[in-house]
Amino acid sequence: MLYSRALFSQVTTNQPVIVWLHGLLGSGDDWSETLYCLSSFAHFVIDLPGHGGSQALECDSLPMCAEQVVTTIQAQLGARQPVIIVGYSLGARIAMAVVNSDASERINIQAVLLEGGNVGLNNEPARVARWQQDSLWAQRFACEPIETVLEAWYQQPVFGTLNTEQRNSVITARRNNVGSAIAKMLTATSLATQADMLPVLQRSPLPIHYVCGEKDTKFQSLASEYALPTSVLANAGHNVHKEQPQAFAALVEEWVTTTTVSCS
Incomplete structure (x- = not known):
């Protein structure tokens, strides 16, 4: 079972718990600034x-990661507890894989929010290159x-909108990672091997919302x-919750409140 933290004292089945899935190289602590602004909600990181x-x-694969997430939610929160899943980048792709599984038979998913997640590559040359x-x-x-490696990783164009302070903060926070573990995760969950999730998302009965940054032209186009x-959030690139935590x-808050009302 995956390591998790329940950030609430008590919830009822009338109140959803927000489940947070971080991106590659991250941890549950990545959401701390966002969660500080959402203190009235119950969180599961x-x-x-x-x-x-x-x-x-x-x-070994994206579906296996999804299975580990579902098993953890089921064990810690139970099958009846309503949950809303929020995922960033890799976490968003794992959330998609959760939607594309039997999770709805085992946990009570109410909605899914995807921040900067790629639904999949639809041609072989792109998959080979990736x-x-x-x-x-x-x-x-x-x-x-x-x-x-971290210094080089965060020089990639997708992170180009991070200012120097944000980039240094992220790199410092990532130094406790074990390179071999990240290497295994990177190949196991490679976008190159991911199935096209768009049809799955489009036909899902769940409310699904996509978020990207105004400066993230690649993911805006996607x-x-x-x-x-x-x-689309203003003054943010790929990592919206890091660059604009209050706006995110x-x-x-608005989306969860609206979604909860519409689902009740």
């Missing part, structure tokens, strides 16, 4: 395999000092293609 308190645990890219990064994480209900929290 999970560390994904190879990360944080789950560092010693492994998974596998090569992920394999190279995995080799670096496995063989080089973690600090060296969001337009996905045609899912979408919010306000969006989550």
Whole structure:
């Protein structure tokens, strides 16, 4: 079972618990600024395999990660407790895999919010290129000092909107990662091997909402293609909850409140 923290004293089956899934290299602590702004809600924070308190645990694929998440929710919160899943990047892709599983028969999912998650690559050349890219990064994480790889990782264009202070803060927070564990997770959950989740999301009866940053032109373009209900947050890039935690929290609060009312 994955490491998790329940940030509430008591909840009822009338009140949903928000389940938070972080991105690659992160941990449940990544959500702290957002959760501070959402103190009136009940939260359940999970560390994904190879990360944080789950560092010693492994998974072989995205569906297996989803299974570990569902098992953890079921064991800690029970089958009846309503939950709303929020995932960022890798966490968003795992949330998609949860939707594409038998999870609804085992836990009470009310809605899903996806922050900057890719639904999948729809052509073979793109998958081949992505596998090569992920394999190279995995080799670096496995063989080089973690600090060296992190400095290079956060120079990628997708993180270009992080200011120097934010980038340094993220890198410092990531230095406790074990490179070999990240390497395994990176190849196990590579976007190159992910099934196309868009049809799954489009036909799901669950309320699904997509979030991306105004400065994240790549994922804005993808969001337009996905045609899912979408919010674009101003003055933010790929990592919306890190760059604009208060605005992200306000969006989550409004969406969860509206969704809960519509589902009741």
